[in-house]
Amino acid sequence: MQDGVPRVPLPMHPALADLVQLRTGAAYQVDRASLGLTLLAAPSHEGSWTAVVGAADLGIEAAAELGIDLTRTILVPDPGEQWVEATAALIDVVSVVLLRPPAAVPAHTANKLAARLRKRSSALVVWGDWPGAEARLRVLSSRWSGAEGGHGRLRSRQVRLGVQQGTSPERCAELWFPSAAGPVERVVDVAARVEVTA
Amino acid sequence: MRSLVLWCPDWPVVAAGGSGRLPCAVVTRSAVVACNDLARTSGVRRGMRRRDAQARCPELQLFDANPERDLRAFEPVLAAVEELRPGVAPVRPGMLAIKAPGRFYGSEENAAASIAERLVELGVWDVRIGVADDLFSAEQAARLADVQGWKVIGPGASADFLGRLPVEVLEDADLVGLLQRLGLRTLGDLAALPGRDVLTRFGAYGAKVHRLARGVDPVQPEVRKPPDDLVREVVFEPPLASVEAVSFSVRRTADQLVAALADRGLVCTSLRVEAEADDAQRSLLSSRVWVHSRWFGAVDVVDRVHWQLQATPAGALVGAPVGLVRFVPEVVEQSAAHADGLWGGGTDDRVDRGVARVQAMLGYDAVVVPVRQGGRSPADRQLLVPWGERPxxxxxxxxxxxxxxxxxxxxxxxxxxxxxxxxxxxxxxVTVTDRGVMSAPPVRFHSGSTSGWQAVDCWAGPWPVDEQWWEATGIGRGLVSRFQVVGVDGRAWLMRCDSSGWWTEAAYD
Incomplete structure (x- = not known):
């Protein structure tokens, strides 16, 4: 690579592994809190430290349900004006940072943080817009199931996830997110499992 | 060697701050641990269940048991007695023993009077003192003394004194029951038995009790070593007005503090930092207890001073210029208990440093650790604890x-x-009645965000909760119903309906 620092792949949830691969030294953009938390969950579960900057309204219980180890999680809920400095300081010490930028991010700020990411071998997951993101993950459509008119409860959600890497066309996948059995599952997997059991 | 025992009855109640005019009791989850005299006259006893105690004495004031608080509250008593006579042996919270000081005060009665007077000055009203040849007799004498009074058993008179006491004073229900069934009503009866017979019938424990009852127990209390003075101060001459200057100047003292602790094989996990102004009254500018996730190094101490004195990010000081900074280690622990494991352990050192940088930038409370907890609303189910503090x-x-x-x-x-x-x-x-009945099914909603009105795709609920109805005011008070509402755009929200209307509490994002 440019500065000779190897770009190590980070652990990924198996249901997302063939859609996108998180690597150190890059930024990834997501449009939902739960997507960002899912990307953080696998490295955290494997023993890495993670940090969340700027997301004061994060659901802690949902983070734990998605597989994040809360004892190795650092939160900076309200960094205010100094969110770039706080993010840079945390990039130095943890493997993955989830960032919610408070305002539109100018390209030169993103470049500065990208250089820091490459140097320190960390990854950045941005919940919001980020210029120069390696991949953009977004929820194209979602449908909750489990709740009827006043009966039942929210159980699972079928999501159409779009992943755009660079300028290549967007790739889509159907996911259960969350599924009835766990945090993320591919819809085809569920269909195949039903066939096998039938 | 004569022993003096000082006894403060019902110490857990005194330590909890129970008043002398109301019946009070200290309780664990289920049982009464200690109660004061007023409660005792109403029929409350140790070991009684909480609800039984409240049934006998409805005005009973209850305090939660906290053995650490008892110990902590007893520490000033130990220190006060230590000033009068070194070699204090704490027996348990509420009771201590010293070697009876006779000659210096003229007589043992005078010594007891001086000690009682000193403690009453300290605010401990119920003090009873016993003096005797051995520890057990002295303790029994203290139990028979009046409030702020003393009872002295002369040299060689212990056996006589103990002989008249009933066997119940032994505080071992099994043994007392057995002795009573054997017809031994007083300690004198027990002491009169031949030592060998007691040993064959009751074993080594019985032989020890027999020695106690004869007043010849040679055990001396274990004397505590007065704690080292670990407090360090820096005096600024002339007083300093900027945070940067103060933090720079305390660096050497912080080094000395950590080194002094390390010399004793200790580390500090909780530190109080005090800053005083340079005026005539030495008024306290700020005082705060800091807790560390591992232990304080010199750099951490300097950081804490910086954060504490920094009122504004611009570097202006709290109030007046600082004339003195004092470090008081509140909790010190053996460094062996905090050593790194062979393969590392505890908090990562590197992470600690990174977090310290963010804290230096944004302030101490800006970096938090998430903790799950129990509760009914989603906001109640989570807790953010400042980095380094224990939840x-x-x-x-x-x-x-x-x-x-x-x-x-x-x-x-x-x-x-x-x-x-x-x-x-x-x-x-849509409204919800007191009995949880909805006026109509929700059809359209406006979630307060930019998306405007939209139709309800599906919904679930209500989950009714009636919390804190006994409070006069408060958020989430009274009957609250929660709903999961999904809009036609596929987004799901958690909404709350209470007497003030509808609120969006959380999102299934």
């Missing part, structure tokens, strides 16, 4: 919380709920 008062998350929403949990929990509108088919706002 206190966490409700158990794994218990059943009736009225809490089932998994999956919402991935966004709003700090401030949004005002929301939810209407039924007739366009009127």
């Amino acid at each position: 206190a008062g966490v409700r158990a998350p794994d218990l059943v919380w009736p009225g809490a929403l089932p998994a999956p949990a919402p991935s966004r929990v709003f700090v401030e709920p949004w005002a929301t509108s939810v209407v039924g088919p007739d366009g009127q706002p």
Whole structure:
């Protein structure tokens, strides 16, 4: 690579592994809190430290349900004006940072943080817009199931996830997110499992 | 060697701050641990169940048992007695023993009077003192003394004194019962038995009790070593007005403090930092206790001084210029208990440094650690603890919380709920009655965000909760119903309906 620092792949949830691969030294953009938390969950579960900057309204219980180890999680809920400095300081010490930028991010700020990411071998997951993101993950459509008119409860959600890497066309996948059995599952997997059991 | 025992009856009640005019009791989850005289006259006893105690004495004031608080509150008593006579042996919270000082005060009565007077000055009213040849006799004498009084058993008179006491004073229900069934009513009866017979019948324990009853127990109390003075101060001459200057100047003292602790094989995990002004009264500018996730190094100490004195990010000081900074280690622990494991352990050192940088930038409270806890609303189910502090008062998350929403949990929990509108088919706002009946099914809602009005795709609920109805005011007070509402755009929200209307509390983002 440019500065000779190897770009190590980070652990990924198996249901997302063939859609996108998180690597150190890059930024990834997501449009939902739960997507960002899912990307953080696998490295955290494997023993890495993670940090969340700027997301004061994060659901802690949902983070734990998605597989994040809360004892190795650092939160900076309200960094205010100094969110770039706080993010840079945390990039130095943890493997993955989830960032919610408070305002539109100018390209030169993103470049500065990208250089820091490459140097320190960390990854950045941005919940919001980020210029120069390696991949953009977004929820194209979602449908909750489990709740009827006043009966039942929210159980699972079928999501159409779009992943755009660079300028290549967007790739889509159907996911259960969350599924009835766990945090993320591919819809085809569920269909195949039903066939096998039938 | 004569022993003097000082006894403060019902110490857990005194330590908890129970008043002398009301019946008070200290209770664990189920049973009474200690109670004061007033409660005792109403029939409250040690070991009684909490509800039985309250039934006998409805005005009983209850305090939670906290052995650490008892110890902590007894520490000033130990220190006060230590000033009068070194070699204090704490027996348990509420009771201490010293070698009876006779000659210096003229007589043992005078010594007891001096000690009692000193403690009354300290604010401990109920003090009783016993003096005798051995520890056990002295303790029994103290139990027979009056409030702020003393009882002295002369040299060689212990056996006589103990002989008249009933066997119940032994505080061992099994042994007392057995002795009574054997017809031994007083300690004198027990002492009169031949030592060898007692040993064959009751074993080594019985032989020890026999020695106690004869007043010849040679055991001397274990004397505590007065704690080292670990407090360090820096005096600024002339006083300093800028935070930077203060933090720079305390660096050497912080080094000395950490080195002094290390010399004794100790580390400090909780430190009080005090800053005083340079005026005539030496008024306290700020005082704060800091807790560290591992232990304080010199750099950490300097950081804490910086954060504490920094009132504004611009570097202006709290109030007046600082004339003195004092470090008081509140909790020191053996460094062996905090050594790194062979393969590392505890908090990562590197992470600690990174977090310290963010804290230096944004302030101490800006970096937090998330903790799950029990509760009914999503906001109640989480807790943010400042980095380095230990979470206190966490409700158990794994218990059943009736009225809490089932998994999956919402991935966004709003700090401030949004005002929301939810209407039924007739366009009127949906309301929920006291009995949980809805006026109409929700059909359209306005979630307060930018998306405007939209139709309800599906919904679930209500999950009714009636919390804190006994409070006069408060958020979440009274009957509250929670709903999961999914809009036609596929987004799901957690909404709350209470007497003030509809609120969006969380989002299943």
